[in-house]
Amino acid sequence: MATLTDIGVAAAINILGAIIFFVAFAILRLQPFNDRVYFPKWYIKGLRSSPTHSGAFVSRFFNLDYRSYVRFLNWMPAALQMPEPELIEHAGLDSAVYLRIYLIGLKIFVPMAFLALTILVPVNLTNSTLKMAKVTYSDIDTLSISNIPLGSPRFSAHIVMAYVFTFWTCYMLLKEYEVVASMRLHFLASERRRPDQFTVLVTNVPPDPDESISELVEHFFLVNHPDHYLTHQTGFLGCWGEKVDAIDHQKSEIERLSKEIAEERERLTNDSKCIMPAAFVSFQTRWGAAVCAQTQQSRNPTLWLTEWAPEPRDVYWQNLAIPYVSLTVRRLIIAVAFFFLTFFFMIPIAFVQSLANIEGIEKAVPFLKPIIEVKFIKSVIQGFLPGIALKLFLIFLPTILMMMSKVEGFISLSSLERRAASRYYLFNFVNVFLGSIITGTAFEQLHTFINQSANEIPKTIGVAIPMKATFFITYIMVDGWAGIAGEILRLKPLIIFHLKNFFLVKTEKDRDDAMDPGSLGFNTGEPQIQFYFLLGLVYAVVTPILLPFIIMFFALAYVVFRHQIINVYNQEYESGAAFWPAVHGRIITALVISQLLLMGLLSTKQFAKSTPFLIALPVLTIWFHRFCKGRYEPAFVKYPLQEAMMKDTLEKAREPNFNLKAYIQNAYIHPVFKAGEDEDDDYLILKGEPETALVPTKRQSQRSTPLPSKISGSSSLSLPEVIQDSEQP
Amino acid sequence: MATLTDIGVAAAINILGAIIFFVAFAILRLQPFNDRVYFPKWYIKGLRSSPTHSGAFVSRFFNLDYRSYVRFLNWMPAALQMPEPELIEHAGLDSAVYLRIYLIGLKIFVPMAFLALTILVPVNLTNSTLKMAKVTYSDIDTLSISNIPLGSPRFSAHIVMAYVFTFWTCYMLLKEYEVVASMRLHFLASERRRPDQFTVLVTNVPPDPDESISELVEHFFLVNHPDHYLTHQTGFLGCWGEKVDAIDHQKSEIERLSKEIAEERERLTNDSKCIMPAAFVSFQTRWGAAVCAQTQQSRNPTLWLTEWAPEPRDVYWQNLAIPYVSLTVRRLIIAVAFFFLTFFFMIPIAFVQSLANIEGIEKAVPFLKPIIEVKFIKSVIQGFLPGIALKLFLIFLPTILMMMSKVEGFISLSSLERRAASRYYLFNFVNVFLGSIITGTAFEQLHTFINQSANEIPKTIGVAIPMKATFFITYIMVDGWAGIAGEILRLKPLIIFHLKNFFLVKTEKDRDDAMDPGSLGFNTGEPQIQFYFLLGLVYAVVTPILLPFIIMFFALAYVVFRHQIINVYNQEYESGAAFWPAVHGRIITALVISQLLLMGLLSTKQFAKSTPFLIALPVLTIWFHRFCKGRYEPAFVKYPLQEAMMKDTLEKAREPNFNLKAYIQNAYIHPVFKAGEDEDDDYLILKGEPETALVPTKRQSQRSTPLPSKISGSSSLSLPEVIQDSEQP
Secondary structure, eight states, X not given: OOOHHHHHHHHHHXXXXXXXXXXXXXXXXXXXXXXXXXXXXXXXXXXXXXXXXXXXXXXXXXXXXXXXXXXXXXXXXXXXXXXXXXXHHHHOHHHHHHHHHHHHHHHHHHHHHHHIIIIIHHHHHTOOHHHHHTOOOOHHHHTSGGGSOTTOTTHHHHHHHHHHHHHHHHHHHHHHHHHHHHHHHHHHHHOOOOGGGSEEEEEOOOOOSSSOHHHHHHHHHHHHSTTTEEEEEEEEOTTHHHHHHHHSXXXXXXXXXXXXXXXXXXXXXHOGGGEEEEEEEEESSHHHHHHHHHSOOSSSTTSSEEEEOOOGGGBOGGGTTOOHHHHHHHHHHHHHHHXXXXXXXXXXXXXXHHHSSHHHHHHHSGGGHHHHTSHHHHHHHHHHHHHHHHHHHXXXXXXXXXXXXHHHTOOBHHHHHHHHHHHHHHHHIIIIIIHHHSOSOHHXXXXXXXXXXXXXXXXXXXXXXXXXXXXXXXXXXXXXXXHHHHHHHOHHHHHHHHHHHHHTOOSHHHHHHHOOOOOOOHHHHHHHHHHHHHHHHHHHHHOGGGHHXXXXXXXXXXXXXXXXXXXXXXXXXXXXXXXHHHHHHHXXXXXXXXXXXXXXXXXXXXXXXXXXXXXXXXXXXXXXXXXXXXXXXXXXHOOOHHHHHHHHHHHHHHOTTOOHHHHHTTSSOOGGGSOGGGHHHHHHHHTOSOOSSOOOOOOSOOTTOOOSOGGGOOTTOOOXXXXXXXXXO | OOOHHHHHHHHHHHHHHHHHHHHHHHHHHTSGGGHHHHOHHHHHTTSOOXXXXXXXXXXXXXXXXXXXXXXXXXXXXXXXXXXXXXXXXXXXXHHHHHHHHHHHHHHHHHHHHHHIIIIIHHHHHTOOHHHHHTOOOOHHHHTSGGGSOTTOTTHHHXXXXXXXXXXXXXXXXXXXXXXXXXXXXXXHHHOOOOGGGSEEEEEOOOOOSSSOHHHHHHHHHHHHSTTTEEEEEEEEOTTHHHHHHHHSOOSXXXXXXXXXXXXXXXXXXXXXXXXXXXXXXXXXSHHHHHHHHHSOOSSSTTSSEEEEOOOGGGBOGGGTTOOHHHHHHHHHHHHHHHHHHHHHTHHHHHHHHHHSSHHHHHHHSGGGHHHHTSHHHHHHHHHHHHHHHHHHHHHHHHHHHHHHHHHHTOSBHHHHHHHHHHHHHHHHIIIIIIHHHSOSOHHHHHHHHHTSBTTHHHHHHHHHTGGGHHHHHHXXXXXXXXXXXXXXXXXXXXXXXXXXXXXXOOSHHHHHHHOOOOXXXXXXXXXXXXXXXXXXXXXXXXXXXXXXXXXXXXXHHHHHHHXXXXXXXXXXXXXXXXXHHHHHHHHHHHHHHHHHHHHHHHHTTTOTTHHHHHHHHHHHHHHHHHHHHHHHTHHHHOOOHHHHHHHHHHHHHHOTTOOHHHHHTTSSOOGGGSOGGGHHHHHHHHTOSOXXXXXXXXXXXXXXXXXXXXXXXXXXXXXXGGGSOTTOO
């Protein structure tokens, strides 16, 4: 049992570790030769370029100005300075709203921690149940609900707090949903003209013996949307799978290959078998597109399916042509597969572990036998191998989950990630949360739960919860704090960039390609945050001392990710915060779980009056969720006609002669038809027409972006004056 | 324990009872003075009129032709003869599809019974477990799964049969869903022009300080649907509740009241406070209406809500003006109330029972004391009173459930009935099905289940199932068979009609009003049918001997209700079989319940291999349900644009100058604004324009409608020759 001192020491060590990371980061980021690792976003936006061609040789690689090292935590306030509207413009709405998840964590848990520490901790502390009981206990336990004697009226304080916390969480969630929904609508409304605003994705086009897919689509929409149909582009798939490699151009054979590519494209375009029964249909007005996306087209609801086209970068082309029956079968198979993955994942790992032993390795690679037989190495291998198999599985888990989503047939990257995220959350809940509280594999737990009554299950888990507080505090520090600190250092991209830079880079374009800005990774990041929401809500009433650790995580993560979003990440797509309903839903889930577990816990405390008081909480919470779903979710799924009409009218008045058809013509082209050189165009397409005056930032101060200092000569840089780091002389 | 002979005797008694009912019906229906009780549908359709003004006096009231009594079951084949398309035209799609519920019962259970009786019964019978065990058992039990020894490999026959039955049921359901969906689409497509095809109901119109509701609606739709908007009618409510009585005209004061009504209408129309924030908005084309009904209008998804307007008769006016927040609160309250109603309904009844005892009555009405104190009367009261309280509750239950649906805020009668039906089914499941299998009140069961593990619950119920077979066979005969036979006799409407006829009727119109054709009563009838589906599916594998009784019920009910639909019922509204998804869903529910209970039962039979084989069944069934939902449900919710466009185009070509605005102008008027005399117009509005040639029937033979015989002189009747009963000379 860890004492408060133990926890304190562990916290100190972890904080020290984090500080070391931050110092390392502070030093590395100031070196010009790391610039592309720590500020790739600015390079991609074209607001920064390599400092390699001017200035003293050394200062091209190292920052010799000692003053810049003094304030090594400078980047933190700087990361917080960029106002939200500017952040949205700089990095997109997805990123800005993603940051709000951390922010809502703070909004929920800071007042909660204040209340819990000032009210519940004294209530818990002023008992001597644990002392009297003469059991082994830790200091942490005296601060928790465990210290209250059975049947004590003091439990009413916890019930009241459970109500207060529930109402507070719901209130915050409501406010946040409202804000995010209006941010999304404002974002969509203030967007400039973009192809996906006029375009609907049509899938499951039925085959027709007399007409090609393209003709069929044109006729169908000319007939059924006569006043609004503009044009369409059909998708290509049939022969796609094997051919893509042929398009990966080798530097040396680029000439010959280019010709081949052109021929291949020609062949694809003319080969009707390669055309998949899906199309991007564009309309003359946003109103027309909004109507088509929201309505049913044909009497068979599994044909001519329409939905808003994802933005061009977001399309997952491989899944555009899956027929309805196949889709439902895939969903079933993946549901069953995920069930087995969650509850039986230990079985294949145990199998691998049984294979990957010393004897197995010696058999496979006999020439290594003398080395392996060295006692020290042998013990290392025996100690690490089983862990490595598990670790490898966990590393590949997000990939496996993404693959599952792909098999399920979602047609945009954003929806793939959302699906994978919800699966990852479930996996974490079963295997990390329940797995830590109740020992045994997930399958053993499942077996236990099936054999337990509905009111025993919350008891079994609830009783174990206070005992695991120390474990989860350690978990938060190791997984949360250290993970965040590691995130900012970007060790892997740093090493890979320098390796590439050293061995491969020949031109400026090569150097651009060697950059790996990465992106937020919703499918792994969000479930992790959600796990902390779960811990925070479950322990808020039971062991409030855990809350400050959670708050520390949210605060740290908020600053670090805000910095990364501003300087590093380059989002692959923009979904307009389409993930918020899922985020909201999972916080609600965590809230309901915490309420059920509290009910279970209190019912073992001989406080008989508790259940009737607590049962109302999950009912009200679920009702609240349904209310929010009806009130706000449509903003994330549908597109109101009023908004569409307003934008159409405005635009028509402003540019009466705009040639929309020409503008949209090539927006949705299969990647096969894009040469490597064209890729930059995507970015322009996404951003709509190039803005008349590209103002990179509206900030007053730019302390956070230590651009190549003037010492190294910035004459070649075309950066606007405002974003120069004013601290550097 | 009932033996087979007991059951046989009970069946004989019940069949005899049914035959007596049928004979009584045969006699009563042939009497001209009962004509309006047994054939009101034909009077309402205007195809039959009173035989009172001509012919011999006696024959005006009694049918003296002995030959018509000979074939007293004649109406049965006659009821089956009308082909389905004609039935749809005669009584509407709702009625025709309602009959298909019985038909699918036969389709599912007849082959099932054949298989079960030829395969499972011999497998069960050729054991002597019960004989050896020396327990009391009945003959029925030797035919059931109870007769198979523990752990016997013979259980595999039952598992295989469970698979066969599941696949068969699903296959039938799939076929049926397909047929009903295409019937619905065909019905909608072949309908003549009707106001609701062009009209969308808009609710939650936001208040505006500068404009009246009517102006606001007009402006909103002129702006957002400029090419399609035609006209609108706003609803009236505010002052409605109290005023309706003023409009019930008393015969004697009709003059004065008519004037008052006119003034009141005038006042309502001009009083803006009485106008509720809802409107029926009509469009120039079906396409325009389909678009508006399926799309979101404003950025706040709880304002400007649009949905297809129910047909005028189907509108439930009181609920048109409920704001969104109030609606969600109402749903929560009703959900909680229904939970208590289902599980605690015995408490108020017990309370009433405790009050309604001899002493209570003596106190309330002391002057009756001498009568009550008579020993015989006292024992009767004591014996019946408690039962009466329960019986009264059960009689009022459908009304209570309908009231609950009304509070929930559904805006059409059809959706009110659908909701009440699903609640009634749940209530029956908990209190009749589970209540009969496991003794104890619903609340005690709930308590038991909460304290039992997830895999114990199916065991507890499953084990008790074979023992209750006899009880349910009796239940089917008493509740099912006798209920159906009673339905056809229409004893209550018969008595009421003659009472009214004797005391009140003065004019021909009075006589029309005295008729009470009734209607199908989806909210009570469908849950009853579903209960038999549940029994049939649960017992198919366990005690197959129950199946013939179910089949008998379905067959009898099919014939009787087909007869009633043709000759008696007058549906209040037409929803186009919108209830089928609910019917389908409940049969699936019954199937899953039967699978879980079989799993529970077999797991107690020491046939360990059973669970893994059976667990796949519910998974596959639920998947099947999801598949069907995606494939067919949209046909019942949305209206495909392709269909709308097709009809619009056709109509425009046929009648280019039709004045739609004038046609729609007064379709949706609040009942307050309709004079009593206008009510007949509703029917015309529903049927669209009067058909060019009103062909009442296309049948070849009309044995089933014994019109006033020629003896009584039919010269005054203007009935087409074809529908004269050819059997009467």
